[in-house]
Each structure stands twice: as C-alpha cells, then as structure tokens.
Amino acid sequence: MPDIKLFFTPGACSLAPHILLHETNLDFTPLLIKPNGLEVDFPSDYKALNPKMRVPVIVVDGEVVTEVPAICTLISQLSPNNKIMGATPLETVRIYEWLNYLSGTVHAAGFGLLFRPWRWTVSGDEEVHVGIKEKARENIRAAFELIEGRLTEESTFALGDELTAVDAFLYPLYRWAVVSAFDLVPYPKLGSLIRRLEGRESVRIVLEKEGLERVTEL
Template sequence: MTKITFYWAPGACSLAPHILLHEIGVDFESVQNEVTKDKVAFASELATLNPKQRLPVLVLNGETITETPAIATAISLLAPERHFMGRTPMDRVRVYEWMNWLSGTLHAHAFGGLLRPHRFSNDPSAIPGIQAKGLENVKNCYGLIEKKLHGVHAVGNIFTVVDPYLFVFYRWGVLEGINMKKEYPAYTALVSHLVERPAVKAAMKAESITSLL
C-alpha cells in the first residue's frame, strides 16, 4: 500500500499536485500550511523534511520529494495509465519543457519578483522597482502562454500535469488584478475547461478556494 503525505497551502503552487492526487483517487494524509503575502506558517516538521522551506512537499513511502515538477512526476508514476506526463516521448519532452519554464521563469523569477521582492534585494528602496519588473515579466510570460496554447490542453490534446500548473498561475493573475479573460482568451479557455473536472472541483473545495473565472 502506498503511503502518501502531502504538504500544501491554499491557492499556492501546491494546488497543481493537489489536483493530481485527486485525479488518481489515491488516499493521502493532507497537511495544510499557510502561505500568503504577509504570513508564512509551516507545519513544525517541514523544516526537517524540506530545509529549503518551500511548498509543496510530498512524502511517498518515506521518501521526501520537493519541487512541483518532481512531485508531479512522482504522482504521475502512481497512475501511468493516465499518461499525465504525455502519451508519446515527444509529449513527455514538451511536458518537461513547460514545467521547467513555469517553475523557473514564471513562478520563481516573475512572480518571485512581484510577490517576494525581498528575495532579490536587501535594499528597501529597490523593492518597488523589483515588483514593477516582476509584474512586467509575469505579463510577458502570459503572452507567451497565450501564443503557445492551441486548444484546451497544453500538450498532446490530453490532460497532463501542465494544465493544473497553468491553472495556478491564471488564478494568481486574477488576484493581482490582471484582466485574464480579456487579455488571454486561449489561456482562459484552457482554465474554463479544466475547472469542470471533478478532481479540480474537489481540490478547490479542500482548499476553500474558487476558480476566480
């Protein structure tokens, strides 16, 4: 029997693997944490599990896994028949291409500058400029996403781990006051299709959040 413990925070990037866990219908222990612009409150054991002090964290049969692309891969391997990493070798390449870019560029670089500017400078006077550049980078990334999407799925015309990860950043854009529906119709179409999935509804209910469409 697979033993799974999942550490997450409402509306954070952990929403993506949270959706995947509901997709495969596996039992797991859920450990909620709090991460907002103004407050970070982790479970006491998280510092030991993940010295990087970041969410999400997945403990799978005693193995601690961090970083969303790695966690998404681990969950996908629990249900290989679902092809969450893509059906073909090239689809899998594209999935990793998407996940690495979303994690490293849109999340860490762009949203990092916008939402966590103190990570980029110890100079308080530099913070407004970092946030402004972060917002510019976020919108540039959204523009690239809009151009890359050609249907209601990001890769191979099937649901993959990329789709719920894109959902996370769509919600964040809405929360930052960006008119996502008007500016990014293809992106909105993907999210509108995604939120009808039972697993997405279940994860949102568990996190007490809405799609923000």
C-alpha cells in the same frame, strides 16, 4: 498501496499536485500548512522534512520529494495509466520543457518577484521593491503572451486533448494573475483552458478542500 502525504498551502503552487492526485484517484493524506499573509507558518519540525521551507512536499513511503516538476513526475509514476507526464517520449520532453519554464520563469522570476520583492534584494528601500514589482509584471505579461501563443483553439488542454501536469501548473499561475489584477482579456485561449479546468471534478474538489473560489464564470 503506497502511503502518500501531500503538504500544501491553500492557493499556492501546491495546487498543481493536489489536483493531479485527485485526477489520478490516488489515495493520499493532505496536510495543511497554514498561510500567514504572504509568508507561511511552517511548524517547527518542517525544516527537517524540507530544509527549503517551501511547499509543496510529497512523502511516499517515507521518501520526501520537493519541487513541482519532480512531484508531478512521482505522481505520474504512481499512476502511469493516466499519462499526466505524456503518452509518448516526445510529449514527456515537451511537458518538462513547459514545467521548467513555468517553474523557473513564470513562478520564480514572475510571481516570486511580484509577491515577495524583499527576497530579491538586500535593499530595504521601498522604491527598490516597487521597481522589482514593475519588472515582475513585465515578466509575467511576456510569459502569458508566450503561453497564449503556444495554446491552440483546437486542443482541449495545453498539449492536446488529455490533461497533463502542465495544465495543473498553469492553474495556480492564472489564479495569481487574477488576484494581482492583471488584464487577462489578451489571453482568451488561456482563459478558456482555465474555465475547462474549473469544470473538472478534480479541480472542484480541490477548491472546496482548500477553501478557494473559482476564478472563471460557468
């Protein structure tokens, strides 16, 4: 059995691999990196592990892997029967299409701007930060409209009837939208997907371990 360690921060994008590790029933050691408001209290030796100073990080038999799409790929390789990166070559391509969009646009150019506008400007002017946040909200609404349009009422999950890495990544993004007081009524298919996810044992376990509450009603 491989030695697997996951470094995570409660409620962060590390929720996605945390869920997938439980979905695949892989034996792993969760290692908490404590939040400090909108920033994170990284231990002094963390930079040697991940110079980017971000979560998540997964370490498998001493090999360090960062970035959500790469970590999801590694989890899939460790548990190929679960098909979390797709059951066919085309499904795998579509999953990477989704993950790149969620990571680069929704996460970075959306919530990254909204939560930490100071990272995106050299200006200390609060009005500049307010403008960045407004643009972030515009980006997020546009992204959620696109996501809603890609989902179908006939499918249980984003790409069909089997849970994939896409669903696991959509989950923290939706949670952030709830925390940020977005009007989510215009996205009923996405809301139904999140409700189904919160009904899964893997998500219930992760929420308990990370000390988080569900964001949908039973």
